[in-house]
Amino acid sequence: MKILVAEDEPIMLKTIELRLKKDGYDVIAVSDGREALKQIRENTPDLLITDIMMPYSSGLELVGAVKQELASPIPVIILSAMGQEEVVVKAFKLGADDFLNKPFSPNELSLRVKRLFGKVQQ
Amino acid sequence: MAGLVVLYCLYYSARRNKFRNQKLRIKELIDPYISQSILTSMETEETNLRLPGFEELQQRCHNAYNRKVIIEELILARKSLSGQAAETVRQLYTSLQLQTDSEKKLSSYKWHKKAKGIQELSLMQQRQYWKNIYRLTDHHNEHVRMEAQAGVVRLLGFIGLRFLNTASYQLTEWQQINLLYLLQSMPAADFKGIERWLHSQNASVVIFALKLVSSFRRYELHDLVMKCLHRREPAIRMQAFRTLGNIYREDTAERIIHQYAEETYDNKLEALKTLGKIGAEEVAPFLVEETGNADQQIRMEAARALLQSTPAASEVLQQKAIDDQSWNTILAQLENEIRA
Numbered sequence: 519m520k521i522l523v524a525e526d527e528p529i530m531l532k533t534i535e536l537r538l539k540k541d542g543y544d545v546i547a548v549s550d551g552r553e554a555l556k557q558i559r560e561n562t563p564d565l566l567i568t569d570i571m572m573p574y575s576s577g578l579e580l581v582g583a584v585k586q587e588l589a590s591p592i593p594v595i596i597l598s599a600m601g602q603e604e605v606v607v608k609a610f611k612l613g614a615d616d617f618l619n620k621p622f623s624p625n626e627l628s629l630r631v632k633r634l635f636g637k638v639q640q
Numbered sequence: 641m642a643g644l645v646v647l648y649c650l651y652y653s654a655r656r657n658k659f660r661n662q663k664l665r666i667k668e669l670i671d672p673y674i675s676q677s678i679l680t681s682m683e684t685e686e687t688n689l690r691l692p693g694f695e696e697l698q699q700r701c702h703n704a705y706n707r708k709v710i711i712e713e714l715i716l717a718r719k720s721l722s723g724q725a726a727e728t729v730r731q732l733y734t735s736l737q738l739q740t741d742s743e744k745k746l747s748s749y750k751w752h753k754k755a756k757g758i759q760e761l762s763l764m765q766q767r768q769y770w771k772n773i774y775r776l777t778d779h780h781n782e783h784v785r786m787e788a789q790a791g792v793v794r795l796l797g798f799i800g801l802r803f804l805n806t807a808s809y810q811l812t813e814w815q816q817i818n819l820l821y822l823l824q825s826m827p828a829a830d831f832k833g834i835e836r837w838l839h840s841q842n843a844s845v846v847i848f849a850l851k852l853v854s855s856f857r858r859y860e861l862h863d864l865v866m867k868c869l870h871r872r873e874p875a876i877r878m879q880a881f882r883t884l885g886n887i888y889r890e891d892t893a894e895r896i897i898h899q900y901a902e903e904t905y906d907n908k909l910e911a912l913k914t915l916g917k918i919g920a921e922e923v924a925p926f927l928v929e930e931t932g933n934a935d936q937q938i939r940m941e942a943a944r945a946l947l948q949s950t951p952a953a954s955e956v957l958q959q960k961a962i963d964d965q966s967w968n969t970i971l972a973q974l975e976n977e978i979r980a
């Protein structure tokens with residue numbers, strides 16, 4: 519399973535990447551929206567984990583791209599900060615599947631990823 | 641003169657590049673170290689770790705600029721992480737003795753450094769500094785004050801709100817939201833002090849206390865909230881109406897109606913919203929009367945509350961639409977709301 523992680527904070531990006539690799543996933547880690555869009559189009563991942571606020575393209579634009587451009591849309595987990603409730607609602611309306619509020623535990627993210635993949639396989 | 645300017649520009653540019661490169665080098669060291677520590681701590685359930693590279697980090701910490709960068713990175717990570725991962729970040733901060741840098745910032749005469757120091761110490765749960773931070777909760781600088789108030793709540797939880805006893809400045813709307821958010825993410829507390837704050841002469845403290853009653857559903861304070869409806873500040877009365885919508889009893893609606901005639905226009909609208917939330921059938925006659933009010937907004941709010949209070953409301957409102965065309969717009973909007 520290939521997971522694309524888009525997060526502009528280097529420590530968070532690295533931590534998520536290491537945590538998911540430990541679970542046995544292939545992880546593509548990118549730090550801005552433009553690179554994430556490129557990866558979505560060229561490297562079609564099985565799951566997208568994205569922060570909302572990022573340089574070049576926001577997490578919302580990525581959700582839109584994943585849900586509209588891909589032949590078979592992949593699941594998306596949104597990472598959001600306090601006070602972004604309205605944006606989270608927008609993301610769900612665009613088709614996001616789950617969200618995690620910062621601060622969060624990498625273990626919780628790992629469990630949510632497993633649960634989403636479980637649902638997809640069902 | 642021009643030569644001096646050029647020389648200064650060259651010096652400034654070189655200095656900036658030097659710091660930029662130094663920052664990059666230290667980030668290259670600290671970022672993977674933090675990530676690896678978090679991951680290892682989750683595997684081993686040990687948060688006080690010394691991974692290979694720790695000694696080098698300690699060495700680099702002899703330089704003040706490196707310490708500044710490391711603190712920034714740790715704070716950034718701490719803000720995004722919770723649970724054991726957050727504890728690992730905190731342990732790393734203390735094992736590198738970085739709290740002493742944050743403590744120095746507390747005594748800086750520059751407000752932004754002071755505020756930063758408070759944030760660092762409180763995010764990193766350095767409880768031994770709570771008194772130093774508490775002293776700044778009524779500071780004349782708004783940023784320092786707000787950070788200190790949030791800081792004591794981060795460190796002590798609900799007990800930290802003790803600063804409200806003597807708060808002489810108004811709490812901004814944003815600060816109230818921030819404090820409520822911090823409190824909601826903490827374990828349920830011993831809610832002592834709210835009674836006192838409801839009697840405060842500082843209007844923003846009373847409003848915040850009313851929000852606490854509402855958020856934490858302190859039903860036992862119902863009568864004290866009712867008393868706030870007799871305060872002369874309209875903003876306090878408005879918040880009291882809102883709070884009553886969350887802690888109402890059988891007699892709440894009747895007492896709100898009793899107060900209604902004396903209220904300001906905005907508070908009348910708020911009172912109607914609360915009556916709708918309570919949804920007591922006994923208040924239907926009062927609401928029907930208000931649907932005849934000359935003001936369109938009042939009519940609308942009364943109709944909305946009526947729909948929430950009695951199943952017979954639709955029929956009453958449709959009858960009104962037959963007699964008065966302006967009701968068609970109100971009805972259409974309310975039907976849309978119900979559908980949504």
